Amino acid sequence: MLYGRAAESGQLRSLLLRAAEGASGALVLHGEAGIGKTALLDQLAAEAGAARVLRMTGIEAETELPFAALHQLLRPALDRLDQLPGPQADALRTAFGLAAPTGQDRFLTGLAVLTLLSEYAGEDPVLCLVDDAQWVDQASLDALTFAARRLDAEGVVMLLAMREPRPLGLPELRLEALDREAVTALLAEHAGADLPPPVRERVAAQACGNPLALIELPRALSEDQRSGLLGPLPATPEDPTPSTRVQAAFGARIELLPEETRSVLLVAAADDTGELAVVLGATHASVAVLEPAETAGLIRLDGTSLVFRHPLVRAAAYRSATLARRISAHRALADTLTGAAHADRRAWHRAAAATGPDEAVARELDRAAERASGRQGMASASAAHERAARLSPDPRDRRRRLTAAAQAAADAGQFPRVDALLRRGDASGAWDADACGDADAGRDDPAAAELARVRAALELNAGSAVRAVEVLLTVDGAGPAILTEAFHAAQSAGEPDLIERVRARVRAASPAAPGTLTALADLYGGESVTAGPFDRAARDDGVLFSERFLAAHAAHALADHEAARELADLLLAHCRSHGLLGWQATCLHLLAEAHLALGALEPAARTAAEGLRIARYAGLDHRACYLRTTLAACAALEGDEARCRELADAALAHADGHDLGTAAAHAHRALALAHLGAGDAAPALVHLDRADRHPAGPPVLAAFLLPDLAEAAARSGATRTGTAERVERWAERSGRPAALAMAARCHALAAEDSAAEDLFTAAVAHGERAGGGLELARTRLLYGEWLRRRRRRSDARRTLREALESFEKAGARPWAERARAELRGTGEVIDSTSATGTPLGRLTPQEREVVRLAAAGHSNREIAAQLFLSPRTVGHHLYRAFPKLGVASRDQLTEVLDSR
Template identity: 40%
Template sequence: MVAVHRPIAGTVAAALTGRRGECAVLDDLVRALRAGDSRALVVHGEAGVGKTALLDHLAVEAQGCRVARAAGIQSEMELPFAALHQLCAPMLDRLDRLPAPQRDALRTMFGLSAGRAPDRFLVGLAVLGLLSAVAEQQPLLCLVDDQQWLDRASTQVLAFVARRLGAESVGLVFAAPDVHPELAALPDLRVGALPDADARTLLDEALAGPIDARVRDQIVAEARGNPLALLELPQGITPAELAGGFGLPGAGAGGIEEQFERRVSALPEPTRRLLLLMAADPAGDPAVLARAAAVRGIGPGAEGPAADAGLADFGARARFRHPLVRSAVYRSAPADERRAAHQALADATDPRQEPDRRAWHRAAATAGPDEDVAAELDRSAGRAQARGGLAAAAAFLQRAAALTPDPARRAGRALAAAEAEVQTGGFDAALDLLDVAADGPLSDDQQAGVDLVRAELAFVANRGNDAPPLLLKAAERLARVDPALSRATYLDALSAAIFAGRLAAPGGDVHDVARAARTAPAAPDPGAADLLLDGTAAAYNDGYAAGLPALRAALRDFGAGLSTTEELDLLWMASTTALRLWDDERWDALSARHLELARETGMLSQLPLALTTRAYLLLFSGDLAGAASLTAETTAITEATGTNLAPYSALGLAAFRGDEPAAAALLDATTIDVTQRGEGVGITFAEWANALLHNGLGNYREALAAAERATAYQSDQGALIWPAVELIEAASRAEAAPAAVAMFDRLAAMTSASGTDWALGIQARAQALLTDDDAAEGHYRAAIEHLERTRLRVDLARAHLLYGEWLRRDRRRTDAREHLRTANEMFDEMGTAAFAARAGRELRAAGGSSNPRVPAPQDELTVQEAQIARMAAGGLSNPEIATRLFISARTVQYHLRKVFTKLGITSRGQLDRVLPAG
């Protein structure tokens, strides 16, 4: 086939007639890139409105910038990371600039090396790092056309990158008919219809001869301001008709594709068949196209008429003049002709070089069930999954299931496709695939697999109340075929029931699940997971103390003999168990281990829970600065990944700080969110935080009301440990002694059985509040003695505060000042402002004086600046900080320069000197 190059009608200059406002926006974007900023933008509007022309204008105007382009291709929507290959392949010489996990993720994704399938958000962070590294040489402008036809994996990654851009000098501009949901948070530029005056100007510029005024008016009216319509409608009309004013066939902007169809239908048959091959495989490889043309019996010269008509260009890459030409060619072809074209392309595609493209063509060429083709798609799914292309794997498996003649095998493939869809967030598609799987004959383990995916879907989608009953159903089925997996599923059901809490569905209450867990198959050699299951079930079935032996054994040597994956799967439950056992040492160790492993492995699905658990350990330890850093990191991850987790750590931080406006807003948002999702533990948590806030502020009746709401659900006694403490303090101050005594009995049943210093210290402090005589002093002293042996400085400071308040009421002002000053200084140092103010008021009432903390330079830092400064002071490098915050290393450096200026220092080595300890 000879190369034919002919100019295609409609230049950039013509297409930009009437687009002064749009061009100004794009020119501002380029100026921002040159100034060192980053920008993302979605250019959207109907087909033919000139989006591609605006991208071309942007590329021309971006002098001094490196321009990279990619375009969505409809037939490549199921090939994993196809668009990222287009965009990033020329940049891979900068891979060595990335941290090892990101470098390895990209190498695996691009098929350059074998390895564990990378997390898609790790791939996103790697692409952000790659673009940033390229932009170090000169500003980088990435233009992505026809975004609606990008493969799902590429869309997810590029949307992630666009949301995380900062100070890299990177521009990322998408063009699409509509704003994709993944891009909804980005700035957008809507390209509308041209005004009539500009439409007439464009039409006159495009015509070579005269035109009758009535014909001009009709074309302008029917084009409705669409530039492509203005350029295309006159194409099928003779000069005489244009000049003579004869009527036009109706077309309009909505009929541009029909106009292309008419022009294509006028071409010779060999040319139409060649265009159909191009439409079926838009990679545009001339060698593949030539081989496929030979298979279809298309001789040399068939491309000439299409090029003469301005419909296609055949050069280094065969391409259509506009995507609507491709759509018109493919849509107008009969089904048997389409299948023949795909078969020819399959025959022309090298199975060793491009097996997945060949498999997809074979599937498109197949009219009915075909196990050979289905098996080839199955193998393509495996390759896609190995590269982290779960969306593509799901598509291959879904098509394979549709082509599988054997019902049992079809059900298995549909189930595998559903599992992949759940992991990529395709929840609606997963439900449809589960219905397909359920129609087939299923073995016991397959049926259990369907139940498990349904449960996982319920839990991952909203962490709500649907999951526990579904997990129980799966666990019961698995008991016959896989006892170990059955026990693991029972433990998952308990975890889900804890989340569901007071909003549990019928049969999904934590006691229902615990009773069912009694029937779990026995473990021949119990490990940590088995002990967690048995101990948790015993605690709910037989009382708090009954679960202690197994649970303590589970935590004693936790991690021994477990793989990294197994350990990660269990660490949230293990950390939560340590908390419920009042074991602050193991809570500290296990929460630190959970966070460490989640970061090391890049398991971003685990990170929000790990960060939240660790943030609470730091809050109770009095390290509010550290908790704030982890909270900001959690926010960055949930924003970047769309993780469905209520802002628990942010709400707790606001409550500890005594920040009433922030806490109130977070409380409302959390309550609405968790109620809609059926996550009842969130209501308990939110009301506990509300009670803590008001106890700190000294609003004891408000604190009591919140604590009563927090403790209204008493089925899960482990969830009462924090709310019970707040209720007892608030009730003792609000003259509601019966409520305090009743709750103390429940609290003491746990703390006495636990026997740790934390538990006994809390018990003694609560006992002191309920003691009217001089015996209270012994309880306060015991509380301080026990809590001094823990890392829980907030609880210790509260014991000093309560003891000091009691001493002042007992008119022992000197002794009172000692403990109130200790409390005031501890609270002030930790940043628990409401409690510090309460202690200060009491200290002044006892005749002492308090010295509020003087604002320091670090108070001027933004949340992100403070977080970056803290990480840098802790020894993390810029790439390490960037990885944790899902930003680029250049953005980290940008923020550090601002930090240095505000703090009056010149290097990161001076941060320790100016930042507070801890």
């Protein structure tokens, strides 16, 4: 019976009841050791009824073994693996060591967990119980929380119990101390009636409402203590908490066991397999030796496994032993755990037994790290590299391994850990070439280059983009990988001087090569460029992916937005087929920007939202900042000023604090678009002036905002000398119709009447060749306004009607209203009802995404893989969307969407 937990029990039961109706839920239980987390999980499992229960308990000794906890939890469901999409099934097989590493992204494993739970549920709910989650390995925890955050309509409940809360992005329930009534009832049941009231009160005071302490402290009392002659078990002086008192109580009971039993318990505490045969094999003991511990209620044996009654029993058995005995226990386990299946455990036991530098053990940990990396257990790989570094006799090996630890942590998105590792290396002199006995370590040294990349990644994500470039430029003889990342960081910083320094390094490194980097150097240096090198590089599977992305981005910078969209789609497909979710966020950003430039607001917003979800879960704060600016621009064009400001302000807060000048410029441009759409040019000009920080810099750096700057200046009666000329220089290098249209429009806004009309006409012609879209509609709006103010009402009406139709089709409400106002100014009577309301407008954003993909012919499984949902949730969204759209089947969706 549970005392004092009625409210908590009710909350957990409600999750289970909702799961029986098809809903899903996740919750994190947290509280100190012994507070009752396990008891609540036990009670819920006992009341699960028809629900399928998956359960595991984290073990401290397994925290560095990637996916160990996940395998333990999902083992009963692995017969459903063949029902998963191929890449997801491969990801789980790789994670569990059932298949060779395939280079899949770590987040694909989380998506596979979500799909597997959905398949395992079938017609009955699934209850996933993860106890002692504070000791679950990071790879497993990442996959579980990734799945938990996306649970929706699968009938799955996931509960994670841990001691201290962690930022997992899930609802939390904290277990507090029991109240006085529950304490009295629990003591009465477990302490017996013979305990004198003063002793009972002392036990209650020391337990502080902790249920396990209330049960175990009375058991630890001697006869004199129970009679009241001596005080109850005192608190340990260094940590007087209930859990410490309980651990001390368990320790006291362990000390009463025979010496041989205590020795076997120590090995069991150091072991993480839970297999009785392993413990007995390492100690050469018989199972009879463990009988006193079983009789004392400290362990439970079932013939093949040994389970400690509570993690505090394990901790007491291990920590009460001397260092020498603990070392012996780990050595015995390392000698017992033979074979490839136990290679990682063997390496960690040998590391735990090491008392000084040991290159042989360090190499074993290196191999464990490589295996973890192949399974995308980057956090475990980082830990193995770090421990190997500590065991390295050679300073150069120590530097190499510590660098690898930081790189793996960066790949895992653990940037605070990256920072800590780098600081540790700085403090210990690990990065000092002299300390490593290598005076030439900085020259063409792979370790130095990798260290620079790690420092730059940390700076770009959590520090300063400017410093990221500076770090990369310190590498002597930098190769394409370093220079590509330097270009990327310099673009983010938006500083012409930095870009020029990177250009100079590129020129020095490859003076004759017409590759991506030299083409970029030309683009940002003002030389003439062609799209050929960029297009070829973006499509070449043999080129570094980072270089392929920069090549695709260059197409966008050259105003070849259709090519940028196509290339972004190509790269995104590569990421999805290979499970590269981290790069997906970057490719989705480019794809969203291409959609936005082409005037496709809904696809742009949908794509950017997907990218932002990935970036947030992957800890990619830098990319999330940019994606927020794209979403802010979409919101501005759609007329959602409040959302635009919220997103832009969040982006600016990050960009200004991390020297992301280009992201800040995009955020200011989004705010300016909101003002321009409302016809309020003066505040728009203020934001655009803030965005245009380097008028003398390369025109391509500011090309995305210069047309807006020209419009805001013209409409507010201000002068911004040279703006049109900068756009023209960019357009000349681009040669694309979209760029030529922008240049002609900017000149038209600043021209005298005699020249303006020809320029507007040219801008419209170029815009039509570019494929139309919002920019052509904006050109027609400005041209129509110019015509109306010259009382050419008939010409103005024709142009403004075309603009209005485009704005309404795109869903650009404020711009459509501007066009209507201008049309009314010509004397035309028009229906004021917006045509932008569509059947899709009745759907939630998630339903809208599902419907679009279903209309395109994708199956529920394919949609689930793309949107990071379970197939069952996709079906649930379609079930809710069909009545809203007035359709009865998927076959009718295309017709509804085509009627927009």
